[in-house]
Amino acid sequence: MEQILNPLQTSLGRLKMNSPVTVASGTFALENLDFIVQEHLGAYVCKTITRYPKKGNPPPRLYETEAGLLNSIGLQNPGLDKFIAEDLPILRKTLTVPLIVSFSGASLNEFEQMLECLENQEGISGYELNVSCPNVENEGITFGIDPDVVYKLCALLSPLTNRELIVKLTPNVTDIGVITKAAEDGGATAISLINTIWGMAIDYRNGMSMLKKGIGGYSGIGIKPLALALTYRAAQAVKIPVIAMGEFITGRMLWNSFGLEHL
Amino acid sequence: MDKPRHQFLERTIYSREELCGDYFILWIWDEALGEKCQPGQFFEIRAHYSIADAEETRSLPKLFKPISIYDNAEGRIGFFIKKVGTGTNALYKLKAGDLLELIGPLGNGFPFVTGRRILLVSGGIGYPPLWYLQKELIKHNLLYWVHGGSGQNDVFPCDEIWTEDGSFGKKGMVTEGIRKLIAEKKIDLIYSCGPIPMLKECAGITNKLNIEHYCSLEAYMACGIGVCYGCAIPVGYENDWNYLRVCKEGPVFNAGEVLWNKF
Numbered sequence: 001m002e003q004i005l006n007p008l009q010t011s012l013g014r015l016k017m018n019s020p021v022t023v024a025s026g027t028f029a030l031e032n033l034d035f036i037v038q039e040h041l042g043a044y045v046c047k048t049i050t051r052y053p054k055k056g057n058p059p060p061r062l063y064e065t066e067a068g069l070l071n072s073i074g075l076q077n078p079g080l081d082k083f084i085a086e087d088l089p090i091l092r093k094t095l096t097v098p099l100i101v102s103f104s105g106a107s108l109n110e111f112e113q114m115l116e117c118l119e120n121q122e123g124i125s126g127y128e129l130n131v132s133c134p135n136v137e138n139e140g141i142t143f144g145i146d147p148d149v150v151y152k153l154c155a156l157l158s159p160l161t162n163r164e165l166i167v168k169l170t171p172n173v174t175d176i177g178v179i180t181k182a183a184e185d186g187g188a189t190a191i192s193l194i195n196t197i198w199g200m201a202i203d204y205r206n207g208m209s210m211l212k213k214g215i216g217g218y219s220g221i222g223i224k225p226l227a228l229a230l231t232y233r234a235a236q237a238v239k240i241p242v243i244a245m246g247e248f249i250t251g252r253m254l255w256n257s258f259g260l261e262h263l
Numbered sequence: 264m265d266k267p268r269h270q271f272l273e274r275t276i277y278s279r280e281e282l283c284g285d286y287f288i289l290w291i292w293d294e295a296l297g298e299k300c301q302p303g304q305f306f307e308i309r310a311h312y313s314i315a316d317a318e319e320t321r322s323l324p325k326l327f328k329p330i331s332i333y334d335n336a337e338g339r340i341g342f343f344i345k346k347v348g349t350g351t352n353a354l355y356k357l358k359a360g361d362l363l364e365l366i367g368p369l370g371n372g373f374p375f376v377t378g379r380r381i382l383l384v385s386g387g388i389g390y391p392p393l394w395y396l397q398k399e400l401i402k403h404n405l406l407y408w409v410h411g412g413s414g415q416n417d418v419f420p421c422d423e424i425w426t427e428d429g430s431f432g433k434k435g436m437v438t439e440g441i442r443k444l445i446a447e448k449k450i451d452l453i454y455s456c457g458p459i460p461m462l463k464e465c466a467g468i469t470n471k472l473n474i475e476h477y478c479s480l481e482a483y484m485a486c487g488i489g490v491c492y493g494c495a496i497p498v499g500y501e502n503d504w505n506y507l508r509v510c511k512e513g514p515v516f517n518a519g520e521v522l523w524n525k526f
């Protein structure tokens with residue numbers, strides 16, 4: 001039979017993908033596959049894991065504003081060991097599209113340790129280094145705002161793996177181009193952006209923040225113009241692929257079962 | 264893959280009731296769906312996009328809203344709703360014949376028991392799930408239901424009513440009368456649903472008296488299916504606890520295991 005060409009087929013570095021659409025870490029899990037055709041995705045990115053289990057931030061952790069969502073989850077996750085022992089086998093069994101593991105460390109050393117552990121595991125096509133979570137103190141954003149640190153991190157990890165090494169950047173910086181370039185120079189094979197931007201909502205009745213932690217991460221429709229602008233700048237600064245997020249698709253994908261025809 | 268666990272549904276609203284104050288009921292009809300439902304479970308629901316005029320659509324909330332199953336008589340499923348914000352206001356505008364978007368039933372319901380002396384305690388919009396629950400329990404148990412609201416617009420049929428402003432029934436907080444009722448009616452089990460401070464007060468009493476107590480908790484939700492960890496609440500013991508998801512592990516919890524002082 002004649003093979004039907006898929007016009008959406010693309011690649012990310014060495015990775016062949018059914019479509020250029022991936023999911024945003026933390027907003028999509030296996031449950032969501034009940035609503036869409038998995039093969040429509042280019043890759044599956046899991047929720048960020050850290051070296052040790054993280055309880056996450058105190059509630060309330062969410063608030064929907066007039067133009068998007070505030071969250072303060074705080075990277076609640078079972079930790080690397082449990083992820084490898086319990087989650088990874090299920091992901092391997094369920095996924096037909098490439099798995100990209102998102103992870104974050106509290107130090108360069110921890111990032112390195114985690115990568116080494118994950119390198120020993122099969123069924124992983126790439127990594128997304130989350131250096132951009134606005135909701136935690138140690139892991140996350142402290143790395144992503146300093147070009148030198150981003151460079152060091154990528155230079156440290158890129159020789160250790162042949163898998164895709166995506167760096168997920170934060171919009172909370174002065175010049176995204178410089179950071180993006182630092183990641184490329186360090187050996188990252190792709191960039192993804194943006195993670196959530198700092199945001200806040202106040203309950204007018206008592207003057208208190210709607211989130212227990214005060215400030216959270218802002219995603220959704222309100223950040224789209226910013227996300228577009230930063231993606232544009234980032235893409236101009238480097239030659240490696242840039243994956244865009246910021247209400248491009250996830251909102252719809254998460255909350256609707258419509259699938260891809262509505263993009 | 265296993266068969267789908269979650270389904271996105273669109274159902275026509277076949278009738279709508281306007282109640283006192285800001286309360287209203289939306290009814291749908293689906294016998295197969297009704298068979299899957301249990302008291303204490305909820306649906307994520309949202310007004311179908313097409314009902315709103317074009318200008319309004321831009322500001323329509325994206326998120327589905329968690330709403331308990333209020334009634335389920337062979338597939339005649341009711342949602343008893345109070346308008347409080349954008350999401351519930353969009354639902355308020357729906358008329359018979361309009362489309363409702365649903366995901367569910369979700370979460371774990373109340374445990375079913377027989378031969379017990381049960382006190383039901385509800386506050387404000389905690390009323391609806393207990394209505395469905397008492398219909399199932401009443402044939403097999405002795406029931407007494409107390410409900411509290413802020414004023415005469417927040418009270419509904421039950422055995423005993425309290426209002427904060429004294430405009431209907433007894434004046435005060437619904438929790439004030441609980442100790443006496445437990446003793447008088449030899450209560451050995453409590454089911455509760457309402458605002459956190461009410462549940463906390465109630466749990467304080469049942470913990471002291473060592474009475475079994477299941478409560479249904481409210482949390483701000485985004486996905487409703489266990490993906491985002493936005494709805495987490497602290498559960499466990501002082502030195503061994505975790506944030507569990509209200510949408511997945513709940514919404515019904517053993518009140519003795521919720522860490523009320525960590526909210």
Ligand SMILES: Cc1cc2nc3c(=O)[nH]c(=O)nc-3n(C[C@H](O)[C@H](O)[C@H](O)COP(=O)(O)OP(=O)(O)OC[C@H]3O[C@@H](n4cnc5c(N)ncnc54)[C@H](O)[C@@H]3O)c2cc1C
Binds near residue numbers: 305343346348509
């Ligand atoms: C398991 C479960 C079952 C529920 N069942 C029912 C039901 O049967 N009937 C019903 O009317 N409501 C029910 N609720 C509450 C309902 O989900 C909220 O009222 C609704 O999400 C508010 O959305 P909104 O967009 O209208 O308000 P928003 O614009 O989001 O918020 C308006 C105000 O309400 C507060 N608020 C919003 N959501 C919540 C929440 N979930 N808990 C506490 N405060 C909140 C906000 O802080 C804000 O002050 C239930 C909630 C849960 C978790």
Ligand SMILES: Cc1cc2nc3c(=O)[nH]c(=O)nc-3n(C[C@H](O)[C@H](O)[C@H](O)COP(=O)(O)O)c2cc1C
Binds near residue numbers: 075130223485
């Ligand atoms: C509830 C929630 C949880 C998130 N968790 C993570 C996470 O664990 N790791 C991560 O890299 N980004 C996380 N993000 C950020 C998203 O992946 C994405 O970068 C951001 O939401 C912007 O895209 P959007 O507007 O399309 O949602 C989270 C976002 C939300 C709303």
Ligand code: FES
Binds near residue numbers: 484485510
């Ligand atoms: S609402 Fe997303 S995990 Fe409960």
